[in-house]
Amino acid sequence: MIATPPPSLNAFDRLWLTEAVRLREEHAGPLEDDEANRQARATGGDFSTLIEHRALWLARRDGLLEALRHWHQGARLAGILLIVLAVFSGAGLAATALGDSQRPVNVFWALGSLLGLNLLTLLTWFGSSRFSRDSGGALGRLWLWLSEKFARDAHAVQLVPALLVVLQENRLTRWLLGSAVHGLWSVAMTSTLVTMLAMLATHRYGFVWETTILNDNTFIGLTHMLGLLPGLLGFDLPTIEQIRASGAVHADLESARQAWASWMVGVLLAYGLLPRLVLAGLCYWRWRRGRTALRLDLQRPAFRLLRNRLQPAERLGISDPAPASLPTQEYAVRSSAGTGALLVAIELDSTYPWPPQLPTGVGDAGILDDRQQRRELLEQLTRNPPARLAIACDPRRSADRGTLALIGELSRCAVETRVWLLPAPPGEQLDGDRLSDWREALNRMGIVHTDSNLSTWLESGHD
Known part of the structure; x- marks a missing residue:
C-alpha cells in the first residue's frame, strides 16, 4: 500500500530536518539511503530539492x-x-x-x-x-x-x-x-x-x-x-x-x-x-x-558527496517519454491510484515452475536474485506504481531482515500489496515454525499475506 503523505512542513522545518540528518551522518556515518535516494530522484527538482526530499524521507523513517x-x-x-x-x-x-x-x-x-x-x-x-x-x-x-x-x-x-x-x-x-x-x-x-x-x-x-x-x-x-x-x-x-x-x-x-x-x-x-x-x-x-531567506549550503562536503547518487549522469537520448506532470507530494509518495497489476518473486529456486499462468493484463517482473535486479525494479515501480502488486516468497527460506526490507520497499511502491507464501513443491512439507515466523513478520509490517494463488486478485482486485 502506498504510504499516506506526511503532514505538510514549512520551509524552515524542512531545512531544520535536513540539517539534523546531515549532522547525524557526520557523527554516525552514512545512513542506508538507497530507497530515500530513489524516492528523491522520482520526485524530481534541482539538487537542493533532491537533498531535501532525501533528508525528509530518512527523517520520517528514522523517527526524526x-x-x-x-x-x-x-x-x-x-x-x-x-x-x-x-x-x-x-x-x-x-x-x-x-x-x-x-x-x-x-x-x-x-x-x-x-x-x-x-x-x-x-x-x-x-x-x-x-x-x-x-x-x-x-x-x-x-x-x-x-x-x-x-x-x-x-x-x-x-x-x-x-x-x-x-x-x-x-x-x-x-x-x-x-x-x-x-x-x-x-x-x-x-x-x-x-x-x-x-x-x-x-x-x-x-x-x-x-x-x-x-x-x-x-x-x-x-x-x-x-x-x-x-x-x-x-x-x-x-x-x-x-x-x-x-x-x-x-x-x-x-x-x-x-x-x-x-x-x-x-x-x-x-x-x-x-x-x-x-x-x-x-x-x-x-x-x-x-x-x-534561508537556503541550503550546497558547498558542504556532505552535500557534494550526494550529487552522484541524487543526480547520476544520464545517457543521451530519450529513454522514457516525459510524464505529464511531476509528483509534488513530499517523500515522493503518490496519493493517486497506480495502474495495472504485477507479479514478482523473490529468490526462488529451480524446483518452482515459474512464472505461473497469469491473466491477461498482469505483468511478470520475474525473479529477483541480485541487488541490480532489485534496484532496477524499484526504480521502475517508483516511476510507475502498479495498482496491485503480488510478491511471491518461498516460506522454506528464513524471513531474514534483508528480504523483509525488500518487501517493505516494494509495498511502498504500489497502491495495494499482497505476499504470496508459496506452497511446498510436491513431496516436501513446509516447516510450521518457519511459516509462523513469516506470518508474524508480515503481520507486524501490516502487509496482507496468503498461501492461495493471487491470479484472481491481480486480475480484478477481488478475491
Whole structure:
C-alpha cells in the first residue's frame, strides 16, 4: 500500500530536518539511503530539492519527523509555563514595590524594585547582541532546554544542535531567542502594570523620598528627567512643591498621592513595558524576514558527496517519454491510484515452475536474485506504481531482515500489496515454525499475506 503523505512542513522545518540528518551522518556515518535516494530522484527538482526530499524521507523513517512534532509540542508547553511564571513574577514585583499600604512608599526605592532587573537584563542583551552570536540570554536557553525536556522523545536530542547550527550560521539566534525573551519580559511588565493599577485603585498609598547625603534639587531634577517621556504620553508629574513636601519629615502626603501614582505608572510604562514591546516586535520581524531567506549550503562536503547518487549522469537520448506532470507530494509518495497489476518473486529456486499462468493484463517482473535486479525494479515501480502488486516468497527460506526490507520497499511502491507464501513443491512439507515466523513478520509490517494463488486478485482486485 502506498504510504499516506506526511503532514505538510514549512520551509524552515524542512531545512531544520535536513540539517539534523546531515549532522547525524557526520557523527554516525552514512545512513542506508538507497530507497530515500530513489524516492528523491522520482520526485524530481534541482539538487537542493533532491537533498531535501532525501533528508525528509530518512527523517520520517528514522523517527526524526515525529520527534520534530513532539519538539513543537514541547516548545509550546515550555512557552506556556514561562508565560505563567512571567505573570506571577510581574505581579510579585508590584506587590513587593508597593507593600501593604501601612507605610509610605519610597518612590525611588520602589522604582528600583520595579525596573532594576528589567533594565539590567536589557543592557545585558544589548551587550551580548554586540559581542556574542547567541544573545538569547538565560531565558532563551531555558526555553530551548525546557522544549527538549517536554518533547519526551529520544530523537529530539538530535534536533537542538541542528536548530542552533541553522540559526547561528544565518545570524538568526538573537532574533528568534530575542523575540521570546522580550516577549516574556513584556508579559511580566504588563502583569506588573496591571497589578500596580489594581493595588493603587484599592489601597491608599502615600509616597515619599528619603536621603541622608543628597539635597532636594537632586530629587527634583531626577523626577523631572524621568517624567519627560511619561509626560509626553499624558501622565501627570508632581510639582516642585509636591516633590519638596514628599521629602519632609512630617510630609503632607495627601496632595501628592495621585501625582506620584501617575508618575510611577508612567515611568513603568515608558521605561519598562514599551521598550520590551518594541524590541519583541523588532526581533520577531527580523526573525520572519531572515527565515524566508534561508537556503541550503550546497558547498558542504556532505552535500557534494550526494550529487552522484541524487543526480547520476544520464545517457543521451530519450529513454522514457516525459510524464505529464511531476509528483509534488513530499517523500515522493503518490496519493493517486497506480495502474495495472504485477507479479514478482523473490529468490526462488529451480524446483518452482515459474512464472505461473497469469491473466491477461498482469505483468511478470520475474525473479529477483541480485541487488541490480532489485534496484532496477524499484526504480521502475517508483516511476510507475502498479495498482496491485503480488510478491511471491518461498516460506522454506528464513524471513531474514534483508528480504523483509525488500518487501517493505516494494509495498511502498504500489497502491495495494499482497505476499504470496508459496506452497511446498510436491513431496516436501513446509516447516510450521518457519511459516509462523513469516506470518508474524508480515503481520507486524501490516502487509496482507496468503498461501492461495493471487491470479484472481491481480486480475480484478477481488478475491
